[in-house]
Amino acid sequence: MLPEQITPGLLVFAAMGGIAALAALGVILFPNAVRSALCLVLNFFVLAGLYFTLGAELLGITQIVVYTGAIMVLFLFVIMLLNLAAPQQLNEKGDIKKPLGVVMGLGMLALILAQLQVAIGKDFGPRSEANFGTPEVVGRTLFTLYAFPLEIVGILLVVGIVGSILLAKRKI
């Protein structure tokens, strides 16, 4: 029998987490750019599933709409348009970035493990309030408590859009 702490929800969460981790590994390990991009798509999709299991519905679905549905389609579009072959050209050699990346990765791992060490052995279940991630709650919070930051983000986005149009157009 399963121990009491391991619920079906936790198993689903763990399976999705495993897939997400494997997909993330695939992103950096595949030499083929399209395969990498596909792994990223899978990673984003499973990440949305993780959000669902944690009760953050709106965040999860926004993840799919924005990243999986729009941004990654554009990524694939560009990769296919450029037809990135020649994976050996992508291999960098004698670069300081590699050891630096290893050091930084290890640091990140240490940080995460330090966080995990506190949590391990305790209750695994998600500890959010009821309807924590539902659209109503998120909307109410955004438009009352965080109204000004939201407006600022909106202005930033508009500036970004206008800027990209300016960059893209040769003659205005």
Next chain:
Amino acid sequence: MRGILQILTEEWTTSLPGWVQALLRALLLVLPLLILVPGLIWLERRLLSWMQDRIGPNRVGPKGLLQPIADGVKLFFKEDITPSHIDRFIYFIAPAIALFPAFAIGGTLPWGPLYWLTPVADVNIGILYMLAISSLGVYGVVLAGYGSDNKYSLMGGLRASAQLISYELAMGMSLAAIVLATGSLKMTSIVYLQQQPLWDTVNILQNWFIFTPFGFISAVIFLICMVAETNRAPFDLPEAENELIAGYHTEYSSMKFAVFFMGEYAAMFVFSGVFAAIFLGGYNLLPIRWEVLSELAPSLAGFCRFMEWMNVNFSWLWFLGKCAFGICVYIWIRATLPRLRYDQLMSLGWRSLLPIAVTNFMLVALWMVVSRVYGPANGWISYFVGAIIFAIGYSNVTSASRRAKGDTLEQRGITMTDGGARRTIEVIK
């Protein structure tokens, strides 16, 4: 009013063990799609030939009804050719991905007022979920285009991705107006709101969104976008056979081609269902509020009760009828309109549909504020006044920019060979 069938089925389903309930709901999702897709293919071929003054398939079975089965057998026994230079994994997984979104969206269609008539789950984020999953449909096409190592296929895949990005936005904005008016993303609460009095004033009729001004505009935009999302004519540029042979499925044969075919038809059915649920009053038979009518005209009370009973107990049938209507519209559009040129497609999406959808969204917000403060009549007046102001402003801005740029319209002339009038076609650069 709860019908006998409703009470019976509710008690019956809740008394079953959990896994049987889950299985029943899963079958409710899969069976209509799998059973109806061959029927759809038959309907399309017959209706199309009828519209084009042909006979169509009429030999296999009565009225040619068994033709899809014959087609299926043929597809199954055809030689399955796999090209040698393909990316095998992507090539084989693409048809499966193309089939996935139709089934995933099908799980949230409300087939009736009972909770278990929504096959998988009546999710809180219904409309967003629909948008998210429908945008995943393009991966099947794009991957098929990439994986089959063929220039035509690749072009088809690229076209599909550009087209999807363009029409996704207009679709989202048109639905956002409806969500704003409903105040909920749930499919069932959108259907429920459509059972309220029309325009908040006419008590006897139901407020189906297609009958409201903003809903009508949203419905037209959504209809155009859903045709574009399912890659159907006149938006079937990813498989334009006069330019790209068969586009993204050029290299697919036998059952793999059939899976693409099935995915397209299942998506047509599911999008028709979404259209019916959001704009056509969902599972209600007629836009009449029977209980109000029976109060107004007591002599019709018996008839009204009967109609309400029908409405509740056969909700799935009315919903199916509306889906069938949507599919007929698809076929009708295909029979009527020629395929768009690629720049026309882009220009329609970005220059017409998106601005209209955004304007509609803002006007709905205005209508909501005014009708809450000053009553429904003033709300509608403000909606129309706002629409006129936007239209005048838009035409002023476009004419001003045209004047500032000078003559941007290139004139192309065609001289008719029989010496007829010289026709000019305006081409926007």
